[in-house]
Amino acid sequence: xxxxxxxxxxxxxxxxxxxxxxxxxxxxxxxxxxxxxxxxxxxxxxxxxxxxxxxxxxxxxxxxxxxxxxxxxxxxxxxxxxxxxxxxxxxxxxxxxxxxxxxxxxxxxxxxxxxxxxxxxxxxxxxxxxxxxxxxxxxxxxxxxxxxxxxxxxxxxxxxxxxxxxxxxxxxxxxxxxxxxxxxxxxxxxxxxxxxxxxxxxxxxxxxxxxxxxxxxxxxxxxxxxxxxxxxxxxxxxxxxxxxxxxxxx
Amino acid sequence: xxxxxxxxxxxxxxxxxxxxxxxxxxxxxxxxxxxxxxxxxxxxxxxxxxxxxxxxxxxxxxxxxxxxxxxxxxxxxxxxxxxxxxxxxxxxxxxxxxxxxxxxxxxxxxxxxxxxxxxxxxxxxxxxxxxxxxxxxxxxxxxxxxxxxxxxxxxxxxxxxxxxxxxxxxxxxxxxxxxxxxxxxxxxxxxxxxxxxxxxxxxxxxxxxxxxxxxxxxxxxxxxxxxxxxxxxxxxxxxxxxxxxxxxxxxxxxxxxxxxxxxxxxxxxxxxxxxxxxxxxxxxxxxxxxxxxxxxxx
Numbered sequence: 169x170x171x172x173x174x175x176x177x178x179x180x181x182x183x184x185x186x187x188x189x190x191x192x193x194x195x196x197x198x199x200x201x202x203x204x205x206x207x208x209x210x211x212x213x214x215x216x217x218x219x220x221x222x223x224x225x226x227x228x229x230x231x232x233x234x235x236x237x238x239x240x241x242x243x244x245x246x247x248x249x250x251x252x253x254x255x256x257x258x259x260x261x262x263x264x265x266x267x268x269x270x271x272x273x274x275x276x277x278x279x280x281x282x283x284x285x286x287x288x289x290x291x292x293x294x295x296x297x298x299x300x301x302x303x304x305x306x307x308x309x310x311x312x313x314x315x316x317x318x319x320x321x322x323x324x325x326x327x328x329x330x331x332x333x334x335x336x337x338x339x340x341x342x343x344x345x346x347x348x349x350x351x352x353x354x355x356x357x358x359x360x361x362x363x364x365x366x367x368x369x370x371x372x373x374x375x376x377x378x379x380x381x382x383x384x385x386x387x388x389x390x391x392x393x394x395x396x397x398x399x400x401x402x403x404x405x406x407x408x409x410x411x412x413x414x415x416x417x418x
Numbered sequence: 419x420x421x422x423x424x425x426x427x428x429x430x431x432x433x434x435x436x437x438x439x440x441x442x443x444x445x446x447x448x449x450x451x452x453x454x455x456x457x458x459x460x461x462x463x464x465x466x467x468x469x470x471x472x473x474x475x476x477x478x479x480x481x482x483x484x485x486x487x488x489x490x491x492x493x494x495x496x497x498x499x500x501x502x503x504x505x506x507x508x509x510x511x512x513x514x515x516x517x518x519x520x521x522x523x524x525x526x527x528x529x530x531x532x533x534x535x536x537x538x539x540x541x542x543x544x545x546x547x548x549x550x551x552x553x554x555x556x557x558x559x560x561x562x563x564x565x566x567x568x569x570x571x572x573x574x575x576x577x578x579x580x581x582x583x584x585x586x587x588x589x590x591x592x593x594x595x596x597x598x599x600x601x602x603x604x605x606x607x608x609x610x611x612x613x614x615x616x617x618x619x620x621x622x623x624x625x626x627x628x629x630x631x632x633x634x635x636x637x638x639x640x641x642x643x644x645x646x647x648x649x650x651x652x653x654x655x656x657x658x659x660x661x662x663x664x665x666x667x668x669x670x671x672x673x674x675x676x677x678x679x680x681x682x683x684x685x686x687x688x689x690x691x692x693x694x695x696x697x698x699x700x701x702x703x704x705x706x707x708x709x710x711x712x713x714x715x716x
Contacts, residue, residue, distance in 0.1 A: 222611070241611045241614065242614060244614075246613050251608075251612055253608070255605060259606050261610075265434050272610060276610075276613050276614050298427035298429075299427065301429065301431060302427065302434070
């Protein structure tokens, strides 16, 4: 599977003596949107951290866009894969304007034309130009998350890791952000690996999902199986039932 | 103008930053103690800049006929044992005080900030080694350590500044480290790391700006201590050398006449107290405005 955008094989991640993710293997195809679902503490986010290099203690194989990953963030990787964090209040530097925040990745990689790139990106994520020189405290949660998504896209990565990108937001704002993510993926042909515990979000945005429990993948299924309630494993059904047995957004 | 500063949607980087500075400034103006402190510091700065215009006599010109004169219309603060006008000397002394304070802040604060931020950001062995060094410096009494350095380097105002700076940085390192640890694992730091930023860039561009406000507060509050240490060194004859009108040295000279000619030692003493107080008030005001734990609007 060398054409996979993300390839994980026997991935085991630990924090010190505690092993959080056990022997996880899956592939995410180019342009696919793949969800990791499961209860809190099941190791979903840890997989994203291992891929991005923020959780350096892992064994197994991780490759992104055909390149094997090292154990820490690096510059070349930054241009292929970026991450959007869960909490838009914690993921923006409190003393930097939107403009500085978006220009920073360009400055790190020595990319010119920053002014126009920042403007274009603001337009792409649906933010008015008047937000450009605001500080994060002058923005709402949804606007902050748009900025965070814009920042992740500044380097034009092919793969986006989404760590519960909507769970900290109001329901109405969640829908806006999900629509934005859907639009961006369609326009730019991005690959998503998304962590969530919200099954309606999965059915809206994703093609396939992996159900995780206690650090192991219980089941990998297509989103059709989720939509028709056809998940095969008992735990997956339990999770499905816990979300109300329906896919109506809560 | 104020509308432009308070604009919710600034149209340039400059306007955004000035707007934020204005918020801080306006909040400071609402704090009466901070205004008093700021005023005292302003007077000190004006005195230092315009000393030749404000001082009626030369600070070092002797007039042995008029030695040890009490305060009068001709000599507002009296004269010292060589007939020099104490008021003129206090005014010129503002220059020395201001220079000591600024130089110490300029040397000590960046060293402390960088040591603390590096220590806090990397943790592990880096942290242990750097904090070990910091602890060694912290464990020694400031004045004694400064005395030892001056004794080794030789008396003089430059050496006094270096000695005070060497004793002042550990406190800033401690603060910067504590601040850094609180947001080392924050997502906005993780986000820049994921963008491929080097550790140096993360520390300089993203960590230090967040440590800066608490360090500014601490430096301002420490100014009083720095002035007192400088005066102490001057008093012991290890700071500014005669005939420089350094306030601590002036008190030291006045000590011999303190019972009969009280003004010789008292006037520069007042100056020291007033300026120290000014820095303390300003520092307290800045803390109320800048402290991230109290402010929610920054």
